[in-house]
Structures are given as C-alpha cells and as structure tokens.
Amino acid sequence: MAAGRRVEKREDLKRRLIDAAEVRIGKSGLAALRARDLAEDAGCALGAIYNAFEDMDDLILRVNARTLARLGQMASGTGASDPGARLKELALAYAAFASENTNLWAAIFEHRMAGDRPTPEWYLQENAVLIEQIVKPVAKLRPGLAQRELLVRARTLFSAVHGIVTISIENRFVGIPAANLKAELERFVDVLVTGIEGTPDR
Amino acid sequence: MAAGRRVEKREDLKRRLIDAAEVRIGKSGLAALRARDLAEDAGCALGAIYNAFEDMDDLILRVNARTLARLGQMASGTGASDPGARLKELALAYAAFASENTNLWAAIFEHRMAGDRPTPEWYLQENAVLIEQIVKPVAKLRPGLAQRELLVRARTLFSAVHGIVTISIENRFVGIPAANLKAELERFVDVLVTGIEGTPDR
DNA sequence: AGAAGAAAATGAACGGTGTTCAAAATTTGC
DNA sequence: GCAAATTTTGAACACCGTTCATTTTCTTCT
Numbered sequence: 156m157a158a159g160r161r162v163e164k165r166e167d168l169k170r171r172l173i174d175a176a177e178v179r180i181g182k183s184g185l186a187a188l189r190a191r192d193l194a195e196d197a198g199c200a201l202g203a204i205y206n207a208f209e210d211m212d213d214l215i216l217r218v219n220a221r222t223l224a225r226l227g228q229m230a231s232g233t234g235a236s237d238p239g240a241r242l243k244e245l246a247l248a249y250a251a252f253a254s255e256n257t258n259l260w261a262a263i264f265e266h267r268m269a270g271d272r273p274t275p276e277w278y279l280q281e282n283a284v285l286i287e288q289i290v291k292p293v294a295k296l297r298p299g300l301a302q303r304e305l306l307v308r309a310r311t312l313f314s315a316v317h318g319i320v321t322i323s324i325e326n327r328f329v330g331i332p333a334a335n336l337k338a339e340l341e342r343f344v345d346v347l348v349t350g351i352e353g354t355p356d357r
Numbered sequence: 358m359a360a361g362r363r364v365e366k367r368e369d370l371k372r373r374l375i376d377a378a379e380v381r382i383g384k385s386g387l388a389a390l391r392a393r394d395l396a397e398d399a400g401c402a403l404g405a406i407y408n409a410f411e412d413m414d415d416l417i418l419r420v421n422a423r424t425l426a427r428l429g430q431m432a433s434g435t436g437a438s439d440p441g442a443r444l445k446e447l448a449l450a451y452a453a454f455a456s457e458n459t460n461l462w463a464a465i466f467e468h469r470m471a472g473d474r475p476t477p478e479w480y481l482q483e484n485a486v487l488i489e490q491i492v493k494p495v496a497k498l499r500p501g502l503a504q505r506e507l508l509v510r511a512r513t514l515f516s517a518v519h520g521i522v523t524i525s526i527e528n529r530f531v532g533i534p535a536a537n538l539k540a541e542l543e544r545f546v547d548v549l550v551t552g553i554e555g556t557p558d559r
Numbered sequence: 560a561g562a563a564g565a566a567a568a569t570g571a572a573c574g575g576t577g578t579t580c581a582a583a584a585t586t587t588g589c
Numbered sequence: 590g591c592a593a594a595t596t597t598t599g600a601a602c603a604c605c606g607t608t609c610a611t612t613t614t615c616t617t618c619t
Contacts, residue, residue: 161566161615168567186469190606200569202608211606265467267388269606279531286530307536311521311545318520319513328488329481334509343513350552366586367596392577402598404579413577471577 169207169217171197176218177259185215185262212269219266220281222259226252227284238292239348245288246316246340253320254336264321286313296351312347319343371409371419373399379420379461387417387464414471421468422483424461428454429486440494441550447490448518448542455522456538466523488515498553514549521545 175196179188190211194201208214229248235241253260268274289309294300297308322328323336377398381390392413396403410416431450437443455462470476491511496502499510524530525538 164615165567189604191604201606202570203568205607206567265469267467276531279529282529283532303534306533307541310524310530310533310536311541314521314524315517315545316520317524318518319516322512322516322519327481327484328512329478330485331508331512332505334512339509339513343517346552346556347548348552349555350548350550353551353555354548391575393575403577403600404598405596407578408596 165207168197168199168203172199172204172207172214173217173221176214177221180215180218180262181256181259184258185265188215210269212266212272215262215266216275216278218259219263220278222256222263223281223284225256226260227287230284230288238295239344241292242289242312242348243341243344245292246344247337249316250320250336250340253324257324261324285317286310289313296348297356300356315347316340316343367409370399370401370405374401374406374409374416375419375423378416379423382417382420382464383458383461386460387467390417412471414468414474417464417468418477418480420461421465422480424458424465425483425486427458428462429489432486432490440497441546443494444491444514444550445543445546447494448546449539451518452522452538452542455526459526463526487519488512491515498550499558502558517549518542518545 172193175193176188179192179196188211190204191201193214194204197203204211204214208217226249229252230245234244286306286309289312290302290305293308293312294305297305300308319340320336323334323339326333374395377395378390381394381398390413392406393403395416396406399405406413406416410419428451431454432447436446488508488511491514492507495510495514496507499507502510521542522538525536525541528535
C-alpha cells in the first residue's frame, strides 16, 4: 500500500472535523458546540477527536482561523484609492460579513481558552488580517507616521468599527430604534475621516 | 416570632449569594464561577441557590446589574460643560473602570443566556446607563437632532469607545506595541469631536 | 504473503458541571 | 402546642470535555 495513507487519513479526519465544527458553529453558535455531535457528524469515535486535535479549543481555533482567512480575503481586493472611501469600504465589508456570518464571526471574539492557558502564538498571528488592510489608507491620511504608530492607529480604527458592529448585532439596548447599521457606519467613518483631516499629527 | 422573618432571611441569602458571586467573578472571571463554590461561600446548600434565584443566569445578571449601576454612578457626576471635553471625560472614565474592574466589566459583555432564552427585559433596561450620559454632550454638538436620533448616535459613540477599550484589554494583536490606552482614547475622541464639528447633520 | 511492530480508532469510564426533587427541618398562624 | 406552609438539604440526574486500556488498522520488513 501507499506509504502516506496514514497521514492522508489523518488529514482527512481533521478536515471532516473542522468542517463539521464550522457547520455547527455557523448554525447554532459556539456555545452549542458538542464533541459528541462532531464525532457523529464526522463519522468517528468520540476519542478520535483527541487524536486529531489537542482539545476542543484547538479545533475551535482552526475554525476561527478559517473565518479569519475569509475575512482577510474579503478585504484584500484592491479597492478605492481615496483613503476615506477605502476605509468606508472596509468598514461596510466588515459589517456585511458579520451580518451574514454572525455565529462564525462571533465565535472569533467569544471564544476563551479553557483553564487559563495562553492563546497559541500561531493563532494570534492569524488575527493580523483584521487590521492589515487598514494600515495603507491610514498611512495616506497620516503621512510621516512611523509604521509602529500606524499599526496602533489601525488597531484603534478597527476596534471602533468592530465595537459598533458588535453592539448593533448584539441588540443590547432597548428603546433604540433598530438603526440601519450600514448608514450608521457610513456616517461614522465620514466623521472620523473629517476629524483626522482636521486634526494635526501628535 | 416576627411575621417578616421569612422574606428577611430570603433577602439575606440572596444578598450573600450575589456578594459571593461578585467576589468570585471579580477575582477569577465569569468562566470560573461555580455553583458549589457559591453555596460554600454563602454558607448554604447547593440547592438553596435555586430557591433564591431562577438559575445561575439570573444570579449572574444580578451581579452584572450591580456593575452597571456602579458604571452609571461613575458617569452621573456633573462634568465639563464643553461637550467635547465631557465626552473625553466619559471615555476615559469608562476605560479606567474597565482597567480596574476587568473581570466584572467583562462579565457584562461575555455573558450569554443558557439555552436560547431571551435576556429578561429588566436587565436590558439596566444597560441604558451605558449611554445615558452620552446623550447630553452629543445634543450640544448636534443641536436640532431628534431624541430618537440622539440615542442612536450616543449608542454608536459608546460602541466605538467600548470596542477600543475591549480590544486593547483583550490584547488580541501581537507585534503592536502595548499602546497607552488613555492616550489613544484621548486622541480618538479629539478626532471624533473635530469630525462632528466639521460634518453637517444628516 | 505473512508476521511483527507502530499507529490510530474505539467507547466505556472519570471527574466535573448546572439543575432537580423527595425528604427533613424550620417557620408561621392559630 | 400543633398543624400547615415553607424552606433547606444534598444525593441523584443528565450532560459535558477528556482519558486510556483495549481493539483494530496500517506499515514495514523478510
């Protein structure tokens, strides 16, 4: 028989488990994910999950990495050259992704490592896609800013937009009209860009 | 014996349980909260928790309501009359509270109802303190805006600041210098206020 | 091809979780 | 004091992620 049959099957099981977890999280949310369900979905024994992955956290991180990759791909296309317009594009694309893939998107931010183990380094690096594309337009708006500073500003911009999208989707406040997230974000980015243009570097 | 002994004792147990849960969440975070620990802390049987509260969710919501009340109290003092300065005050106070009470603050946003039961109405209303104080300065910056619109803008402002504080405290991105949250927030609010002043109403 | 060794699959069992509930203890009204 | 109403109790339950001795499958070597 072929020499690589074993690793091949192993990779296949991994893929099936990640697929199943992705479907389950997408349908019912991270909190409803069950190891026994995944084993049934993937057609393997309960214990087999722990041959393929360190633990459930590891598996969840693989799913989240996929979602992050999709987010990165979505933002990586060449967009508007005007930095303000580009930032608006990115914000709207992020909001659209969150609206259309709510459970998978939420899993990225809801997940916490079991016990108090640290998040693995490889996964933390996957998160970079969330701010990578923001750096360039910010650099255009703030020429002369060091890369180090640009990253901090990009992170702040992302965080602000992320917060708006998150709170809007969470529906945390009663009595507030179900605002149009898209319109609200457009206004917000407009205000922000105007503010950046009218504020000297510091 | 006194007629009201029963309700009195019941209220006392409730208080002791909320106290214990508050201490546990504050020290170790929401995820580490255990019903059996609380029973021991409060000096009651495990099952007694379910005489005092509907379930653990109910108890957690009481703790969160306390935290929200503290947040509300913190923001309710009369502050700067200049709207921009006032917004900056509020943002910095929020960041300071989150930094000094990280676990209790995080519990407000991490908690999800078990199963898929809806969040009780009374608790959703407690969340209003997060945006109440933001309305007035925004009204000064945007005279002629209807109350309905003001609430939406206030929520957006809160969400943006909340996002910045959250992502900063979560330490989600590697390679980005541990930025000074306070300085970053001050800059952000400055930019925002400048932007609002330079952007016509819509 | 067949045996031997290595790797992977299996699922019962383990410790831990929130929650329930019949029984015991307490408090209340008379 | 006594009976009824209420509360307290903690063992038991269902379910969770995880482990591990056992069985099965795959790989390699002769």
